[in-house]
Amino acid sequence: MAKTIIDCRKISKTYVNGDVKTTVLKGVSFTIAEGEFVAVIGPSGSGKSTLMHILGALDTPTDGEYRLDGVNVANLNDNQLAEIRSQKIGFVFQSFNLLARATVLRNVELPLVYTKVPADQRENLAKRALKSAGLDEDRYRNRSNQLSGGQQQRVAIARALINNPSIILADEPTGNLDQKTGRVVLNTFQQLNDAGRTIVLITHDQYVAEHANRIIHIRDGNILEDQPNKPLQARMEEDL
Amino acid sequence: MTVQDLFIETYSALSANKVRSGLTILGIVIGISSVIALVGVGQGATSSITSRISSLGSNLLEVIPGAPRNAGPVSLGFGNATTLTPDDAAAIKKDVPDAAAVAAELTRRYQATYKGNNTNTQVIGTEPSYPQIRNVQIDSGSFITNQQEKTYAKVAVIGPTTRDNLFGTGADPIGKTVKINKVQFKIIGVTVSKGGSGFNNSDDAFYIPITTAQRYLAGSASITAVDVQAKDQNSISAAQQEITTLLLSRHRISDPTQADFNVLNQADLESSLSSVTTTLTLLLGAIAGISLLVGGIGIMNMMLTTVTERTREIGLRKAIGAKSADISLQFLVEAIVLTFLGGAIGILLGWGIADLVTSFGVVTASVTWQSVLLSFGVSALVGIVFGFYPASRAAGLKPIDALKYE
Numbered sequence: 001m002a003k004t005i006i007d008c009r010k011i012s013k014t015y016v017n018g019d020v021k022t023t024v025l026k027g028v029s030f031t032i033a034e035g036e037f038v039a040v041i042g043p044s045g046s047g048k049s050t051l052m053h054i055l056g057a058l059d060t061p062t063d064g065e066y067r068l069d070g071v072n073v074a075n076l077n078d079n080q081l082a083e084i085r086s087q088k089i090g091f092v093f094q095s096f097n098l099l100a101r102a103t104v105l106r107n108v109e110l111p112l113v114y115t116k117v118p119a120d121q122r123e124n125l126a127k128r129a130l131k132s133a134g135l136d137e138d139r140y141r142n143r144s145n146q147l148s149g150g151q152q153q154r155v156a157i158a159r160a161l162i163n164n165p166s167i168i169l170a171d172e173p174t175g176n177l178d179q180k181t182g183r184v185v186l187n188t189f190q191q192l193n194d195a196g197r198t199i200v201l202i203t204h205d206q207y208v209a210e211h212a213n214r215i216i217h218i219r220d221g222n223i224l225e226d227q228p229n230k231p232l233q234a235r236m237e238e239d240l
Numbered sequence: 241m242t243v244q245d246l247f248i249e250t251y252s253a254l255s256a257n258k259v260r261s262g263l264t265i266l267g268i269v270i271g272i273s274s275v276i277a278l279v280g281v282g283q284g285a286t287s288s289i290t291s292r293i294s295s296l297g298s299n300l301l302e303v304i305p306g307a308p309r310n311a312g313p314v315s316l317g318f319g320n321a322t323t324l325t326p327d328d329a330a331a332i333k334k335d336v337p338d339a340a341a342v343a344a345e346l347t348r349r350y351q352a353t354y355k356g357n358n359t360n361t362q363v364i365g366t367e368p369s370y371p372q373i374r375n376v377q378i379d380s381g382s383f384i385t386n387q388q389e390k391t392y393a394k395v396a397v398i399g400p401t402t403r404d405n406l407f408g409t410g411a412d413p414i415g416k417t418v419k420i421n422k423v424q425f426k427i428i429g430v431t432v433s434k435g436g437s438g439f440n441n442s443d444d445a446f447y448i449p450i451t452t453a454q455r456y457l458a459g460s461a462s463i464t465a466v467d468v469q470a471k472d473q474n475s476i477s478a479a480q481q482e483i484t485t486l487l488l489s490r491h492r493i494s495d496p497t498q499a500d501f502n503v504l505n506q507a508d509l510e511s512s513l514s515s516v517t518t519t520l521t522l523l524l525g526a527i528a529g530i531s532l533l534v535g536g537i538g539i540m541n542m543m544l545t546t547v548t549e550r551t552r553e554i555g556l557r558k559a560i561g562a563k564s565a566d567i568s569l570q571f572l573v574e575a576i577v578l579t580f581l582g583g584a585i586g587i588l589l590g591w592g593i594a595d596l597v598t599s600f601g602v603v604t605a606s607v608t609w610q611s612v613l614l615s616f617g618v619s620a621l622v623g624i625v626f627g628f629y630p631a632s633r634a635a636g637l638k639p640i641d642a643l644k645y646e
Contacts, residue, residue, distance in 0.1 A: 086561020114561040
């Protein structure tokens with residue numbers, strides 16, 4: 001039995017806006033083990049973004065317990081959350097969120113700045129991460145806004161990898177990419193998963209979700225369906 | 241975040257928008273340079289006034305006649321009376337223990353001629369102790385001797401400005417004969433220039449024995465002032481008091497407010513004038529300080545804009561592990577670097593302006609290390625004060641809100 005990385009027990013989240021209370025998550029429970037590739041799928045307003053924020057330790061649940069790699073995240077303060085994020089989580093965002101003015105290497109190194117890794121060790125780590133993310137080496141000195149969308153997302157993936165996190169959280173990573181580039185990026189995630197990385201992919205797109213080994217459907221703050229999935233590529237190979 | 245990382249981030253952030261950074265810095269540049277230049281001018285004015293006054297003589301007291309008493313309802317005004325007598329001067333010499341040197345003066349303005357040239361100048365009849373009291377130095381020749389004073393010698397020491405007027409610039413007048421009020425005088429010395437100007441310019445004067453002045457020019461034994469040098473700085477007040485008491489009793493006046501003479505204290509004059517210029521310096525500094533304040537508000541304005549523009553970046557940094565302290569430090573350092581750059585340029589510019597003012601020759605503006613250090617301190621403080629609010633705003637952003645920001 002693989003080690004449990006994410007353990008959610010009856011997580012709920014309620015936002016209070018004046019007198020109006022909105023409950024976005026209504027007691028969600030599931031676990032994710034090391035080495036899984038999970039897609040969380042749901043329409044907008046289903047609560048999947050809120051779930052991702054909680055999974056990513058960007059926010060804390062109103063109620064329930066969330067253990068990330070053995071650490072109870074629910075009761076941590078802002079600085080402790082920042083530390084957890086820097087050590088255990090790699091984020092990949094829809095809009096890449098790279099520093100446009102900085103070089104590819106500097107962008108990838110950025111998380112190391114906050115974990116106090118000495119400057120002379122950063123470049124090697126960054127190069128290794130970029131290699132895993134599949135970016136050509138001749139791009140490393142370019143400024144990130146000189147790259148194509150697909151290349152930028154690979155830089156973002158390398159940045160997510162650099163601290164060797166327990167989990168990679170990708171929020172609509174193909175949302176800003178054309179279909180072909182999106183497929184390349186999804187293949188990159190699959191390769192990372194093959195290499196043993198735990199990946200959680202949040203999307204509204206069934207086609208994107210099909211790349212994962214397990215799909216969690218979420219709707220109106222509840223888990224509708226949680227079942228294993230044979231990845232698209234494997235099925236295509238079977239069809240052939 | 242290491243110091244090196246902070247500066248990499250700061251450089252990249254500030255160089256991303258050079259025009260805006262430059263304009264923001266300009267506010268601080270103007271503020272700091274005006275502080276440096278104006279305070280420099282003010283201090284220059286103060287020190288030039290102080291040195292002018294002390295060039296009149298050190299530890300100097302000047303006794304001048306006052307309004308004569310019992311002259312009926314009409315006051316004749318200061319200085320117009322002949323209430324001071326040579327006997328008063330002699331009494332001061334004899335009976336004031338705190339006086340180191342005493343010289344009586346009989347000063348009038350006369351027409352002086354040499355060949356075709358003529359000039360109207362002050363003729364100071366005085367005693368051999370005068371140069372010591374009044375800080376007059378002899379450039380060539382010699383000053384009046386006791387012998388010449390006793391024998392009513394018609395000799396004169398000439399000031400450099402008068403020499404230039406009568407003999408031509410830089411000419412050697414010693415041994416030549418000039419006519420002062422139609423009486424012939426032989427030039428025996430030239431004084432060193434004190435750089436004075438105006439009506440009481442000590443460079444534009446003849447110095448002759450007081451006895452000669454009384455007999456051949458004024459025609460009477462009157463005096464116009466008695467110059468007294470106190471023993472040292474601490475005995476100035478005592479000497480002033482002794483002279484006042486002595487003259488009151490000699491003039492048989494019991495009420496000091498009715499005194500028919502005045503004892504002017506050079507130290508009082510100096511301190512009251514320098515307090516005026518110090519106030520002026522403070523005023524100039526305050527005006528310059530206001531422009532520095534405006535510059536600081538410019539910094540805050542830019543930093544707030546920057547924080548808003550970079551909201552997503554802040555969100556990202558927080559998502560990948562930056563703590564609030566890292567974020568606030570980053571923005572604070574940006575503000576401080578801006579003000580420091582502005583401060584450094586401002587100091588150089590202010591120094592340049594001060595030099596420019598000096599080159600116009602009005603005042604010698606003096607930029608002191610204190611004012612440079614102060615400006616640097618103030619600019620750093622401005623950076624901290626005006627960078628703090630934007631930085632804490634940036635640090636307080638919630639990562640989710642910041643990431644969602646469009």
